[in-house]
Amino acid sequence: MSAVMKTYGSSEISFERGEGMYLYTESGDKYLDFCSGIAVSALGHSHPHLIRALKEQTEKLLHVSNLYKIPGQEKMAKRLVENTFASSVFFCNSGAEAVECGIKLARKFHYENGDPNRFRIITCSNSFHGRTLATLSAAKQEKHMAGFAPMLDGFDQVHIEDIEKLEEVVNESTACILLEPVQGEGGVVVTSNHYLEKIQQISKSTGALIFFDEVQCGIARTGKLFAHEWSSVKPDIMSLAKGLGGGIPVGACLANEKVSSAMKPGSHGSTFGGNPTSMAAANAVFDIVEKTTFLKHVQEMGKYFKESLVSLGQETNVFGEVRGMGLLVGIVCNITNTDMVKELEDNGLLTVAAGDNVVRFLPPLITEKHHIDEAVAILNDVCRQLST
Ligand SMILES: *Cc1c(COP(=O)(O)O)cnc(C)c1O
Secondary structure, eight states: OOOSOSOSOOOSOOEEEEEBTEEEETTOOEEEESSHHHHTOTTOBSOHHHHHHHHHHHHHOSOOOTTSOOHHHHHHHHHHHHTSSOSEEEEESSHHHHHHHHHHHHHHHHHHTTOTTOOEEEEETTOOOOSSHHHHHHHOOHHHHTTOOSOOSOEEEEOTTOHHHHHHHOOTTEEEEEEOSEESTTTOEEOOHHHHHHHHHHHHHHOOEEEEEOTTTTTTTTSSSSGGGGSSOOOSEEEEOGGGGBTBOOEEEEEOHHHHTTOOTTSSOOSSTTOHHHHHHHHHHHHHHTSHHHHHHHHHHHHHHHHHHHHHHHHOSSEEEEEEETTEEEEEESSOHHHHHHHHHHTTEEOEEETTTEEEEOOOTTOOHHHHHHHHHHHHHHHHHHHO
16 A cells, blocks of 8 residues: 555556656656656756756755855846846745745735735636645635635636636736636646737736746747747746756746835745755756757647647547647547546557646657657557547
């Protein structure tokens, strides 16, 4: 009997090592990884640049706490600032913590502005922001909240893309509007530019801040460094994690100048956040993903993958709609999505289920055409088996 708390479904597979796009079990079975540890292993497994950076850092120093200045953290923050709307960055260890920091920032900003009652946050239906009490309260998913009441007060939810309702709900107590530019867990739902532009207008006219949760869609996943760059809209706050450390736990919350200024020494903190080891990983990942050629590669692979899926979708009745951007792609299944994930796994392809009966494909961003061909061939086989 496992001594691990039963918060996860129990897969029988375990991996011993990984290399590039593949994972290997102890008995040598090989799997094509289109899951990436849920959008984390952006550079695939055992990437030499990431491994080298970690080796060099861990031989020198693992951890010191934020009582001291951490050069790797200074460097990583500067790079994020230079590449975004932001003027400062707070480092933490996970997506939920990054969102949590953003929630605190939005409230603190209005508090410092003499508006302490402006603490409510508007979120989207079918969103996911993590498993802490505040982030559960934000996403309002019944299945995640059950048994954990009371939730945190101050969150209002509006259907994604429902601008009319959003205009109705937003008022002088709205601190910010929080959303994922591309919903991941919710079923790979890409928000329209029109919707994001409307949110920007609402933000301008009401003073509610914009907070993008790019924990899953950020760090080159969609073929831009950040998914919101596909629109003209800039947030005031942005949360990152997953791909940021390429497999080492790293989260970050970015804020523009006016919001950043709300935080003072002592306002917020983390023991582990931004330690030398995690920052070595984040800097190494960023060395690669920030390159224009790399982003272009993700765009091209995403386009090729989506086109392959669309044409397969036209030949089979096992799935229909293909959704997504870059290498954050989903298919809407006509069978139960978790059964599909299991069938694919049995045939050597790792994927992950999402809301709305979607199977999500999150390959490492280093994927090449032949890996996509291999994945699509497995999907094709599984669709044939399932429809006969
Ligand atoms: C995964 C995810 C989170 C939570 O991240 P954890 O590291 O599991 O806490 C938050 N927001 C989004 C959009 C996510 O995809």
